[in-house]
Amino acid sequence: MNNYETLMKRCFELARQGEGAVSPNPLVGCVVLNKDGEVISEGYHSKYGENHAERDALLKLHNGEERGGTLVVNLEPCSHFGKTPPCADLIIERGISKVVFAMRDVNPKVDGVKKLTDAGIKVVSGILENEAKKLNDVFIKNITERKTFVALKTATTLDGKIATSNGSSKWITSENARNEVKVIRNRYDAILTSSSTVIADNPTMAHRKKIILDRNLKTDLTANIYKKGQVYIFCSGKSCIDGNITYIDTPVNDEKLDISFILEKLYELGIYSVLVEAGGKLNGSFLPYTDKIYHFIAPKITSDNTSRSAFDGKLITDINDSQQFIFDEVKEFPPDLLLTYYPMDIS
Numbered sequence: 130m131n132n133y134e135t136l137m138k139r140c141f142e143l144a145r146q147g148e149g150a151v152s153p154n155p156l157v158g159c160v161v162l163n164k165d166g167e168v169i170s171e172g173y174h175s176k177y178g179e180n181h182a183e184r185d186a187l188l189k190l191h192n193g194e195e196r197g198g199t200l201v202v203n204l205e206p207c208s209h210f211g212k213t214p215p216c217a218d219l220i221i222e223r224g225i226s227k228v229v230f231a232m233r234d235v236n237p238k239v240d241g242v243k244k245l246t247d248a249g250i251k252v253v254s255g256i257l258e259n260e261a262k263k264l265n266d267v268f269i270k271n272i273t274e275r276k277t278f279v280a281l282k283t284a285t286t287l288d289g290k291i292a293t294s295n296g297s298s299k300w301i302t303s304e305n306a307r308n309e310v311k312v313i314r315n316r317y318d319a320i321l322t323s324s325s326t327v328i329a330d331n332p333t334m335a336h337r338k339k340i341i342l343d344r345n346l347k348t349d350l351t352a353n354i355y356k357k358g359q360v361y362i363f364c365s366g367k368s369c370i371d372g373n374i375t376y377i378d379t380p381v382n383d384e385k386l387d388i389s390f391i392l393e394k395l396y397e398l399g400i401y402s403v404l405v406e407a408g409g410k411l412n413g414s415f416l417p418y419t420d421k422i423y424h425f426i427a428p429k430i431t432s433d434n435t436s437r438s439a440f441d442g443k444l445i446t447d448i449n450d451s452q453q454f455i456f457d458e459v460k461e462f463p464p465d466l467l468l469t470y471y472p473m474d475i476s
């Protein structure tokens with residue numbers, strides 16, 4: 130027997146298949162049941178500009194078997210014309226009797242609930258709402274704050290170290306964990322790192338868009354990171370496009386590039402989410418702007434206080450001045466763990 134929570138979890142799974150392809154749209158999955166409660170179709174939003182999940186699922190049905198049935202979806206169905214016509218209209222046209230969804234759409238243009246209830250469709254909302262909000266944390270921030278979502282990934286020992294004092298860092302975590310990093314990168318519009326990390330590690334960080342913070346242009350353009358993808362280098366005093374590289378002249382405060390300026394610029398460039406993968410200094414500077422942290426932990430202890438810490442941003446003398454977070458989940462990538470957490474003030 131299907132219950133709404135099980136069906137909603139299936140919607141989340143379907144929705145995740147659009148990761149990396151739907152930005153700036155939300156991740157949405159949909160399940161359709163006939164009037165006897167049997168699953169008859171599934172769909173998801175697979176790419177920006179393509180059909181929404183409800184339309185994808187309903188257009189697979191050709192014989193009216195959805196009439197009198199239920200449609201389950203993780204986001205309130207849209208009621209406005211965007212790149213595609215309103216999903217609420219198709220739901221009404223197809224004779225669905227009940228719509229079950231997880232969260233209201235934060236886009237003020239959408240009022241699917243009104244359109245559906247006006248048409249006599251029963252609406253049930255709030256099923257796994259918190260999980261649905263986490264799934265679409267990027268979309269929510271983009272729509273409600275008009276700002277780029279900042280995620281940060283770090284990999285540390287149990288004593289919070291990312292490298293020894295001389296920079297040795299390969300590899301702290303296992304191949305299992307490093308494979309998961311590739312999955313995480315794909316969720317975001319771009320990855321972001323620093324001149325220091327490019328010089329120390331010569332990482333590839335495979336991604337379609339890469340952002341490097343390199344104030345004095347000291348990285349070598351033959352480095353692995355520049356080989357593929359579109360690259361944006363934030364620096365001081367240069368502003369031009371050269372092949373796949375866009376140089377962006379950036380204000381400097383206290384010998385550091387201005388992070389607020391960089392984030393505003395990214396939003397202007399249509400980069401609505403970014404994954405920061407850097408060392409302690411840049412992580413420290415990004416911490417106040419970070420919306421979510423992916424923290425891999427290897428079962429190792431350097432026991433060396435001179436090893437480099439994952440966050441190296443400020444000097445505090447009172448432990449109560451630490452920034453506070455809320456743990457979200459723990460996953461195992463044996464032998465390592467992945468801890469995800471959000472800053473305390475996120476709702």
Ligand SMILES: NC(=O)c1ccc[n+]([C@@H]2O[C@H](COP(=O)([O-])OP(=O)(O)OC[C@H]3O[C@@H](n4cnc5c(N)ncnc54)[C@H](OP(=O)(O)O)[C@@H]3O)[C@@H](O)[C@H]2O)c1
Nearest residue numbers: 283284291298323324325344385386407408409410411414
């Ligand atoms: N374990 C992990 O997850 C992981 C991930 C990445 C790196 N690492 C390790 O981290 C080490 C490098 O760490 P790090 O602390 O030396 O360097 P970092 O934090 O990666 O980068 C610091 C550099 O970023 C640039 N930068 C530009 N704007 C900045 C700002 N507002 N705030 C801070 N930095 C800014 C500065 O260089 P410019 O003046 O040239 O702009 C600065 O020197 C390497 O050994 C690497 O192996 C570990």
